Amino acid sequence: MASEISDMTAVTAPPSEGGAAPRGGSGRPRDARDERRGRWRSRRYRWDVKAMPYAFVSPFFLFFAAFGLFPLIYTGWSSFYRVELTNLDAREFVGFHNYTRLLEDEFFWNALKNTFTIGVISTVPQLLIALGLAHLLNYKLRGSTFFRVAMLTPYATSVAAATLVFTLMFGTDYGMINWALEHLGFSHHIDWRAGTWSSQIAVSSIVIWRWTGYNTLIYLAAMQAVPHDLYESAALDGASRWQQFRHVTIPMLRPTILFTIVVSTIGATQLFGEPFLFGGPGGEKGGSSHQFQTLGLYLYEQGWTNYHLGRASAIAWAMFLLLLLIAAANGLVARWLRKNHEG
Template sequence: MTDLPSDAQTAVSSAPSADTARDERRRARRSRLYRWDVRFSPYALIAPFFLFFVAFGLFPLLYTGWASLHRVELGAPTDMEWVGLRNFSRLLDDDFFWNALRNTFTIGLLSTVPQLLMALGLAHLLNYRLRGSMFFRVAILTPYATSVAAATLVFVLMFSRTDHGLINWGLGLFGIDAVDWQNGDWTAQLAVSAIVIWRWTGYNALIYLAAMQAVPHDLYESAALDGASRWQQFLHVTVPSLRPTILFTCVVSTIGATQLFGEPLLFSQGASPTGGSDHQFQTLGLYLYEQGWFNQHLGRASAIAWTMFLLLVLIGLVNWAVSRWIRKSA
């Protein structure tokens, strides 16, 4: 073999080193991109949520807080006159506000307690091996998927004051006179609560059912070996295991009751925000709607909205305290 020229030997020997350096730079670049991807990709994925939250959650909250400190009308939302806490102090002297707060509490109590008790019982029944259990699980969720407008209109016909209403017709079979459901204080609140119970019982039942299926079956077997009946197993095994879930549904249902709006609005004649002729079932949501969009007092409406927000914060603090007590007791 003849020896290569010195220049050719230098080119051949330098080629592998150049390729090695290029590969190392490529690997370093890929490694740097991978580190950036691992570090910043989660923020990019959750960024749309925070952008929408800032636009449709945080900004309206801050704006209503600022508007609650001013006298501002719907016709001129940019003309604000500083009044401080005057809108909040006026609420304390407003009988309609206290009436709406009282109605919100009573309707929430009348709808939440029966709703959760019925949901717990339905979940307990569906937890057993029933024939066609999947059909029943889907069926109890149907009211939740139904439009609130359609459901409320059906209940309006059922609770009609005339004898043609289904409820009054049933009462007439037992010799009971027809009830004017919409114009009575307690009767109207019972009717609105019935709509809420019908819509949300199945939803809470499925939440309880999912929690029940996570309870170890060994606990039921041990209780059965000790001679516990199914009712005793439910009281001493199922309910204690569901305490965090029950607390969660209580808090969520309470928040929903505080914001109740669609059912009482559509239940009143002409979809009036007054909640009946004598404000007998006007909730805080309806009172806010009346002040802001009918009386056009955006400052007062903002004060009501922030009052409702503070009530929800108080509910959250109670939830935190009760959850902490449950964890300590467990």
């Protein structure tokens, strides 16, 4: 980021009409006015340089304080209370009860496990496919813009619209996917929503569909930044295309891959819309035996179906702690990789 630019041709700013800002004090004797104006101007200049940066960042921080920081702390605070949606004013301090209760709560552990498995079966294939597609898109192609835009269209489709279509396609009796499987020789129609694995695969497929194109573009951008001569010298050494991919592309992409893993993991931890709508009416249960209930769904169920806002707050904080753990683990892995490859 330190590449400060010295060439002025880059951005041509409109010439600022020197000092045309409003000035005070017209109609007084000339020299006194000039002197006063000069003093006023320098004071204004100092004030401008000192205070305006804060004015520029303050809208962001005011909104962040009101809608980000305050709720964050408040969530932590209310996780120590019993707060019911039916009677918001009656709070009762319960200490760590909401948390200890969570530890003994089989549905919490179930949701944690589901969030993890759905996270794995949606993130791993998604990133692998994206890596392969980015590699292909990095060739000299006809219609490369078309491919890129087309693969990104799922990203423009909302969770709701995508899930509604996929739910129909995953239908048991008339769904297109069972129909296609039948033609491939599976005569038994899968009830996708009923099984643990089948429902989690269905939910994951929506996530994979929506996000693969996005990650492809991220990888493609990183691949295009790989210096050309690395490939040339690899080719001179007799490396095949696959070996070049394996030994040049992948190592050069390591920071980007870590970045996408972090982003996808954050997304997976918060997964909500896809299982919520895939479940149909009462979707926050995540299926009849909670087989695809994620932490996001469990939070919603506790807060807005069962009216236990204190418990919902505790779940929210548990999710946050989980994210912090993941971030810390990722930082350690990144550091370890750096040491191994550079030190």
